[in-house]
Amino acid sequence: MELRVENLKKTFKLSKKQQKINRTDLRVKHALKGISFTAYSGEIFGLLGPNGAGKTTAMRSISTLIKPDTGTITLGDFDALSESKRMRQSIAFLTNELKLEDYFSPNFLFAYFSKLYGVDEPTMKSRRDTLFKRFGIDRFAEVKVADLSSGMKQKTSIAMSLVHDPDVIIFDEPTNGLDVLTAKTVLDYLVELRETGKIIIISTHILSVVEKIVDRVGIIIQGEMKILESMDVIRRSDNYQDLETLFFELVEAEGHDA
Amino acid sequence: MRDSLTVMSKELKRFWIDKKLLFTTILLPGIMIFAIYFIMGNVINDQVDEITQSTTTLYVENLPDSLNPLFDPALFQISSYEGQDPETLVNDSEGVILIFEAGFMEQLDAGGFPEVRLYYDGSNETSSEGGSRVRGILDGLRNQILAENYTDAERLVFAESITAYQDESEIFATIISSIVPLLIVIFIFAAALSIAPDIIAGEKERGTLATLLVTPISRSAFALGKILAITVISLASAFSSFIGVALSIPVLLQLESSGSVNVLDIYGLDGMVALLLVILSTTLIIVGVISVVSAYAKSIKEAASLASPLYLITIVVSALNLFSDGASNELLNAIPLYGSIQVINGVLAQNYTWTSVLIVMASSLLTTGLLAWTVKLMLSSERIVFQK
DSSP states (O other): OEEEEEEEEEEEEOOHHHHHHHTOOOSEEEEEEEEEEEEETTEEEEEEOOTTSSHHHHHHHHTTSSOOSEEEEEETTEETTTOHHHHHHHEEEEOTTOOOOTTSOHHHHHHHHHHHTTOOHHHHHHHHHHHHHHHTGGGGTTSOGGGSOHHHHHHHHHHHHTTTOOSEEEEESTTTTOOHHHHHHHHHHHHHHHHTTOEEEEEOSOHHHHHHHOSEEEEEETTEEEEEEEHHHHHHOSSOSOHHHHHHHHHHHTTOOO | OHHHHHHHHHHHHHHHHOHHHHIIIIIHHHHHHHHHHHHHHHHHHHHHHHHHTSOEEEEEESOOGGGGGGSOTTTEEEEEOOSOOHHHHHHHHOOEEEEEOTTHHHHHHTTOOOEEEEEEETTSHHHHHHHHHHHHHHHHHHHHHHHHHOSOTTOOOSEEEEEEEOOHHHHHHHHHHHHHHHHHHHHHHHHHHHHHIIIIIHHHHHTOHHHHHTSSOOHHHHHHHHHHHHHHHHHHHHHHHHHHHHHHHHHHTTOTTGGGOOHHHHHHHHHHHHHHHHHHHHHHHHHHHHHHHHHHOSSHHHHHHHHHHHHHHHHHHHHGGGGOSSOSSGGGGGSTTHHHHHHHHHHHTTOOOHHHHHHHHHHHHHHHHHHHHHHHHHHHOHHHHHOO
16 A cells, blocks of 8 residues: 655645744745655655645645645545545544643543544454553553643553554654653554554654654655655765755755754 | 833733734723613613503493593593403403492582592503503592692592502513523523633644544534534533522512412423523524634634623623513514524513424524534634644
8 A cells, every 4th residue: 555645735825924924925835836755555754844844734634634735645546635534534643733632531532532433342442452551551541631741641642543543654743752761662663563564654853763763755845845765775875975964955955944 | 110010011012912802802892881772772762652652451430421531542442340350350451440439420529538449460561551540640630629629738539549469470470581581691601601612712722623633523523513512511501590590580579479489380381391492592502603703713712702792792682682572573583592582581471472482493503503514614724723
C-alpha cells in the first residue's frame, strides 16, 4: 500500500490582522504550491521544514481536516478527498494541537474513541491492553488527564490515536516536550510499527530523530517540496554533507527564518 | 497612585480596543433598556385602551327606568339578572351584577335608605373595569341626589353592598402567566449559557475539537450530539428552577389557601403536557442559538461575550408577554421564540389551543434543525475550526 500525494495546492485568505502579522499586503497566502510525494508501506517518511513552510497544512490535508484547492491524495486504491470518512478510518493523526479532555481518564477516552471509530468491545479491550502495557499507561489508566504529566499525556494521546489500528500514522512533533526516556519509547514504537507494514509520516524539528529513524525525507520550504530523497542517498551523496547542513542551506537560500 | 493609574489605563485600553466588549457593555444596555421601555409603554397603553373601551355585560334586577340613561349603551350591554349564582355568573361572563332593592326610587323619594348590591370578579380585568364603572355611576347618583335633596353632605343616601370575588386560582394563573414565561426563558438561557460555551467553544480552546474531527464521526452527528447534551442539561436546570418558582409563587403572593393551590388542578394534565412540550421546544431553540455562537467563538470567554446581546434580546421578547395572554393570531406563533413564549403564556393563562402548541413545536424543530445544520457547517469550516 502507498499514500500518494500529487500536486497539492492550498491557499488561505488573510485577514487584516494576519496581513499585519505576516507584514504583507497580499490577501492570500499560498501555503502549498503543488507538493507531491509518496509514502510507502513499511517506511517512515520525514516531513521537514521551518515554521510556516506548509508541513501542518499538508498533514491536515492528508488527514481530511482541511480541503486542498487542487491536487489528489490517494491511499491504496481509493481517493482520500472524496472518501474522507474512509480515509479518517484508515489514519492516525497526532499533533501538538490535538489534546485530550482533562476531565476523563485514559480508560474512558480509549473506550470513547474506540466507539467513534466503530471498534467493537473485545477488539477495543485487546488493543487497549496491548497499547497501555506497551506505553505503561496501565499504571495511570484511571487517573484524570488533568493530573497526568506531559509525557503521560503524550503517551495517552498516541494510544488514543491508534485505537482503530490505522494503516497510516501521521505524527507531528511526536517527541516534542518529552523527556529522553519517553521520547525513546515513542520512537522505538514507531520503528516497531514500521516493521508491521504501516505507512508512517512524521514531522519534526529534531534532526537527530530524522537521522535515526526516517527512511525518506521531504523538505518543504515556503509551500514547495525542495528535496525529496531517501536518507541513504543523502548520507552517501557527495552533493550533501549531512541533513542538518542541507536543511540550513535550503532555508537560508530561500531567505526564511528557521 | 501613579502605578495604580498605569494599571488602570492599561485595563481601560484593553477594554477600549475590544470593540465587541465595548458595544455589549456600554452601548447595548442603553439601547436595550430604551427598547424595552418603549415597547412595554406602547403595549401597556394598547392594553389599557382595550380595557377602557370594552363593553361591560351588566346583569340588572329592579333597575329603575329613570336610572337607565345613566348606563351608556356604548359601555354597557344590559341584560336582566335571573337569580343565578352571582359568583359563577360574573366569573363565566366577565360581567357585573347590579341589584336594586325593590321600589328603590320610591324609597329614596320617601327619605328611606334602600340598598343596591354590586357583584363583580375582582380577579378579572374586564369584570373589574365594569365594577369600577358602575361604582362611578353610583357615586354620581349619590352626589346628584345629595345636591338636589339634602344639605348634609355626609349623608349616605342609599346603602351600597359591593362584593368583589377573588378567585385565587385565577389570580395565581394570571400572575404566573405574566412572569413565568420570562423566568422560564431566563432560566433556560442561563443554563444553556453556562454549559454550551464549554461544550463547544471549550473544545476549541482546549484543542480537543480537532482530535474529534479526525475521527470518522460525521460533522452532523457531532453537532447533534453536542446540541442534545446541552439541551438535556439545560432542561434539567430549567426544570429545577421552574419547580422552585411554581412552589414559591403561592407563598410569595400570600394567597390565603396557598397550601391548597395545586398547579395540576388549575391547568389539568393536558395543560401541563402542552407546557412541557413548548418548554422543550423553547429550550431547543435557545440551545441551538447558543451552540451557533459557541461554534463561532474561539474561546469560552468569547462565546459568553457574544451570547450576551442575544440574552438581552431574548429577555425583551419575553418581557413583551408580561402584558399579553397569548398571540391573537395563531400564525404569529410560528415566529421562533416569540411564539414559544406566547404559547407558554397562553397555557399558563388557560388560553391556548393545541393548534398553537403544534405550530410552536413545528417551528421550533425546524429552526433547531437549521441551527444544528449551521453548527455542522461551522464545524466543517477550516477558518472557524482552526482560527486562533
